[in-house]
Amino acid sequence: MLDEEAGKVPGVSPLGGSRRAARQPSIKDIARLAHVSHPTVSRALQNSPLVNSRTAERIRKIAEQAGYHASAVARGLVTRHSRTIGLVVTTAADPFTSEVFSGIEQAAHDRGYCVFLAESNADPESERKVVQTFAERRVDGIIVTSSRVGALYLPLLSEMMVPIVLVNNQHPGAFVHSVMIRNQEGSRAAANHLIELGHRRIAYLGDQTGYQSDAERCAGYREAQDAAGIVFTPELVVLGDGKPEGGQRAMDQLLALPCPPTAVCCYNDMTALGAMLSIRLHGLRVPEDISVVGFDDLFFASYTQPPLTTVRQPMRRMGQLAMESLFRLMSGDASEIRIKVEAELIVRESTARVRTG
Amino acid sequence: MLDEEAGKVPGVSPLGGSRRAARQPSIKDIARLAHVSHPTVSRALQNSPLVNSRTAERIRKIAEQAGYHASAVARGLVTRHSRTIGLVVTTAADPFTSEVFSGIEQAAHDRGYCVFLAESNADPESERKVVQTFAERRVDGIIVTSSRVGALYLPLLSEMMVPIVLVNNQHPGAFVHSVMIRNQEGSRAAANHLIELGHRRIAYLGDQTGYQSDAERCAGYREAQDAAGIVFTPELVVLGDGKPEGGQRAMDQLLALPCPPTAVCCYNDMTALGAMLSIRLHGLRVPEDISVVGFDDLFFASYTQPPLTTVRQPMRRMGQLAMESLFRLMSGDASEIRIKVEAELIVRESTARVRTG
DNA sequence: TTGTAGGCGTTATCAT
DNA sequence: ATGATAACGCCTACAA
Numbered sequence: 001m002l003d004e005e006a007g008k009v010p011g012v013s014p015l016g017g018s019r020r021a022a023r024q025p026s027i028k029d030i031a032r033l034a035h036v037s038h039p040t041v042s043r044a045l046q047n048s049p050l051v052n053s054r055t056a057e058r059i060r061k062i063a064e065q066a067g068y069h070a071s072a073v074a075r076g077l078v079t080r081h082s083r084t085i086g087l088v089v090t091t092a093a094d095p096f097t098s099e100v101f102s103g104i105e106q107a108a109h110d111r112g113y114c115v116f117l118a119e120s121n122a123d124p125e126s127e128r129k130v131v132q133t134f135a136e137r138r139v140d141g142i143i144v145t146s147s148r149v150g151a152l153y154l155p156l157l158s159e160m161m162v163p164i165v166l167v168n169n170q171h172p173g174a175f176v177h178s179v180m181i182r183n184q185e186g187s188r189a190a191a192n193h194l195i196e197l198g199h200r201r202i203a204y205l206g207d208q209t210g211y212q213s214d215a216e217r218c219a220g221y222r223e224a225q226d227a228a229g230i231v232f233t234p235e236l237v238v239l240g241d242g243k244p245e246g247g248q249r250a251m252d253q254l255l256a257l258p259c260p261p262t263a264v265c266c267y268n269d270m271t272a273l274g275a276m277l278s279i280r281l282h283g284l285r286v287p288e289d290i291s292v293v294g295f296d297d298l299f300f301a302s303y304t305q306p307p308l309t310t311v312r313q314p315m316r317r318m319g320q321l322a323m324e325s326l327f328r329l330m331s332g333d334a335s336e337i338r339i340k341v342e343a344e345l346i347v348r349e350s351t352a353r354v355r356t357g
Numbered sequence: 358m359l360d361e362e363a364g365k366v367p368g369v370s371p372l373g374g375s376r377r378a379a380r381q382p383s384i385k386d387i388a389r390l391a392h393v394s395h396p397t398v399s400r401a402l403q404n405s406p407l408v409n410s411r412t413a414e415r416i417r418k419i420a421e422q423a424g425y426h427a428s429a430v431a432r433g434l435v436t437r438h439s440r441t442i443g444l445v446v447t448t449a450a451d452p453f454t455s456e457v458f459s460g461i462e463q464a465a466h467d468r469g470y471c472v473f474l475a476e477s478n479a480d481p482e483s484e485r486k487v488v489q490t491f492a493e494r495r496v497d498g499i500i501v502t503s504s505r506v507g508a509l510y511l512p513l514l515s516e517m518m519v520p521i522v523l524v525n526n527q528h529p530g531a532f533v534h535s536v537m538i539r540n541q542e543g544s545r546a547a548a549n550h551l552i553e554l555g556h557r558r559i560a561y562l563g564d565q566t567g568y569q570s571d572a573e574r575c576a577g578y579r580e581a582q583d584a585a586g587i588v589f590t591p592e593l594v595v596l597g598d599g600k601p602e603g604g605q606r607a608m609d610q611l612l613a614l615p616c617p618p619t620a621v622c623c624y625n626d627m628t629a630l631g632a633m634l635s636i637r638l639h640g641l642r643v644p645e646d647i648s649v650v651g652f653d654d655l656f657f658a659s660y661t662q663p664p665l666t667t668v669r670q671p672m673r674r675m676g677q678l679a680m681e682s683l684f685r686l687m688s689g690d691a692s693e694i695r696i697k698v699e700a701e702l703i704v705r706e707s708t709a710r711v712r713t714g
Numbered sequence: 715t716t717g718t719a720g721g722c723g724t725t726a727t728c729a730t
Numbered sequence: 731a732t733g734a735t736a737a738c739g740c741c742t743a744c745a746a
Contacts, residue, residue, distance in 0.1 A: 024495075077739065078726075115474060302634075719744085
């Protein structure tokens, strides 16, 4: 034993020779340089009160000079948590998703956590792989946002035994913890706004069926009309895909109707973008001929022509809330978290009083 | 020794009792269940030919049932690589950045890599922390995109001894590997397009100074004018901030000029969004009164009113290229990588022949 | 074809 | 205040 130690004294190629690619220095390298044991180095670097403050300072300086960075992977092995969370999204290339991510990342970063961001592309097989990967990486928690994932990988997810928070997801009922926007109230406010402007023939341009947010927003739209005594017209509800292309196609359908609507509630701002293009291409004007309302209040909503009336979701805030909820759960709090955030109607210039006559 | 082993025979609380929170099963748990040694389990799960295929199959089934997921953190400790890369961005809530990310993520995912996405918020201290974090997490490589980071954390970065690839970054000269758009050529094409439409008084609405992409795009703008014999007018070059707000303010400046431009080259599409709003608010029309060109071809460029003429960057592709380059470097290839991708002028309806008289 | 024995770089638990 | 020692869960020799 003593012989082994002797073989490692400084000067005898402390990093194990030079034929291999240079390694990052380990805690033992620092210990050797500082002539202390590695636990002492560990303590010094964690500002433990159990070390002499002078030696602690000396060790820190040496570690700094050596460019030492404690390995989070080794630490994770013993502490059994990785200070890492996984975020599953359908696609990151989406203004809503990336705002939510930004909120999550900030909250995570503030507490020393790192975020794995993975796309599922709405493909079940890919989703399975993502969750599997997160399981292997031993993430401490998972956030899923804007996914249509339902029962698909729910069992896998629960088997991981880490807390999961959903943001605006389908079937949150099956999971325990979620952050959701008040879809129905927001959509109702939008429809009410149109009704107050005198509109009676209002369309709903939705997302694909089976998506819970879409169902709720459609419900809000219907609720407002019911309250105003407007009879529901099934042909005024059409389906898009949550993107401009789908919005454009669906609006084309509406404009092909014998009696087109005078106003449209869109599932989201992306859809509204396409709807407005369709309206222009048909030689009509927004809002003079048709009023348009979006949902989300993405960054471009103030810059469309005309600026888009929409229902604001506090996206970054929702991301932060999701992350903070996850912290609560990760620290052992077992209580159910179901946060509902308020949606706010933002009136701009894409809505106007209905044309009389 | 034998006593210790004897103490671990099945039936004697294999997971170490039930008073602690349930642990994820380890490779030893599976070995015990399958009545084999843990290396055999390891081999079976890696489809090693060194195991009897029947026992391998049996082991896999048991592992599956037990919900076993090999710990990537333990594996990383011994293999010395984490199959993880770090991506540093200024902010993720940006259409350019999120498209690039999407390309990176796909390429990474295809090869079993996970991506840490971290925001620097253009704050030097935050940038330092991000890199430090990546160092601790032992990422196998780093990609930095659209950051203004210069010499600030370069030393830290190089000390990590992992390959780094820059995407459209400032000062790529200091680093070895990069994926860049041909800024100057793209911008020159945009300016030429305006010149061909008869414009002589063309403005450049840039980003903040000191940003390399901005300098190159401005150079392309000047080059085209020089070639056309148009004398450079300093007051026609104004500064934005890469976002709509800055574009709007800068366009206000241009319109306050005694003799405003008849066309504007914008640093990017976000800037163009603000410029077009400013033009509208001044009671002018695009392109009848002023032609506008953007840069990037973000998703909304086809949906602005009028649709935006712009210079396309293949953003996802650039992300993929960056990731593939990183793979090359991570596998030991030491050759310098400097990829230049072509920019493509996309003519839509925000540009028109200059008004005669 | 399988099992045994080390070691990866930390933290935690004992001693001293 | 510090040091020795043992995990953590996996992989990779090497031995059988």
